[in-house]
């Protein structure tokens with residue numbers, strides 16, 4: 328029998344210390360690739376882009392109506408104008424105009440050179456081929472100047488930025504077809520555990536279905552990721568070592584779940600130590616305490632705990648920001664709200680807790696949160712019913728119903 332030294336609670340790193348360790352360790356990839364605009368949604372812009380053209384390229388009408396030269400008319404007086412042609416969007420009116428004449432014009436059409444004003448059709452009266460302007464007509468209205476959205480050579484989007492639908496629309500308006508983005512991260516993930524069975528097979532006694540790989544596949548779904556599912560690895564140190572070494576050759580990041588704790592079949596931390604380096608292991612967070620972070624060759628490694636809710640929390644708090652940083656994305660942070668909590672929350676001081684909650688908004692806009700259910704870290708149904716984390720500081724010893732708490736809604740970032 329060997330003497331074993333069990334780590335105690337004083338070995339736990341705080342959430343802030345762990346995030347700072349990750350921030351200092353990880354450097355963004357520098358490689359880029361060109362993609363066509365429709366493929367750029369959600370990708371990370373690598374270089375700033377300037378507009379090759381004015382947007383809009385010419386002066387255009389903002390209303391359906393009539394284009395005329397205000398200088399032809401006496402201020403504040405009713406006026407009759409002869410309609411001499413039509414300017415359509417895409418089919419400009421190119422002929423000359425004489426004093427007292429105007430052109431029928433539609434929204435988006437180029438405003439003829441002679442005109443400096445457009446009046447909306449609701450404001451005029453039509454008499455045959457003339458229109459009469461009301462006495463209160465106003466000059467210089469309803470014309471969008473060339474470049475009034477963006478001037479030629481003006482910067483359209485500053486890099487780095489995760490490209491949104493509005494960004495793609497802006498780039499398309501400027502005629503930009505190819506976009507330089509950061510290359511995708513190659514990410515491999517696997518589950519460890521002799522008890523795990525893939526979907527489609529019957530369960531023998533003691534076995535459970537591997538749910539973590541489906542959780543991770545969903546969490547990792549992002550246009551900046553090229554993800555490989557490496558399956559289930561048994562609780563066998565040699566097999567784990569081989570998997571880690573092979574996967575490290577082909578990926579930027581490997582993520583495992585399970586085997587991260589201190590049981591006799593938990594080999595993740597010691598295997599990481601053998602194949603590479605351990606930057607940290609064991610955090611003052613609940614759930615998610617036995618999280619291992621390190622490196623094998625050039626490949627970053629996250630050994631997440633096996634409990635499914637601990638996977639959710641450690642992915643959101645540590646893996647997600649690490650992947651964003653590695654991918655060269657601008658940093659984001661979870662939106663944190665201070666709201667009333669309608670449940671009593673139990674907690675022992677020591678670890679920062681991410682309890683699963685349900686955030687609601689009343690008809691008058693007031694926010695309140697309640698506990699989604701029991702908080703054991705195997706309870707996936709409660710996680711599935713929740714829509715936010717209720718964040719309790721490490722020192723907190725719980726709260727009474729009615730107190731104000733910090734809440735992080737899922738999928739809301741700043």
Ligand SMILES: Nc1nc2c(c(=O)[nH]1)N[C@H]1C(S)=C(S)[C@@H](COP(=O)(O)OP(=O)(O)OC[C@H]3O[C@@H](n4cnc5c(N)ncnc54)[C@H](O)[C@@H]3O)O[C@H]1N2
Nearest residue numbers: 518520536537538539585586587588593616632633634637
């Ligand atoms: N003596 C101690 N025991 C434990 C500690 C501790 O500090 N001292 N920490 C506990 C905490 S906290 C966690 S979290 C777990 C994590 O342990 P492991 O990372 O080693 O995870 P496993 O033991 O492999 O599994 C834990 C639990 O999760 C189930 N599991 C694992 N993988 C999957 C999967 N892919 N899909 C679904 N469910 C999975 C597994 O069957 C276990 O029930 O350790 C505590 N123990």
Ligand code: MOO
Nearest residue numbers: 614615616637704
């Ligand atoms: O961190 Mo564990 O995830 O408390 O169960």
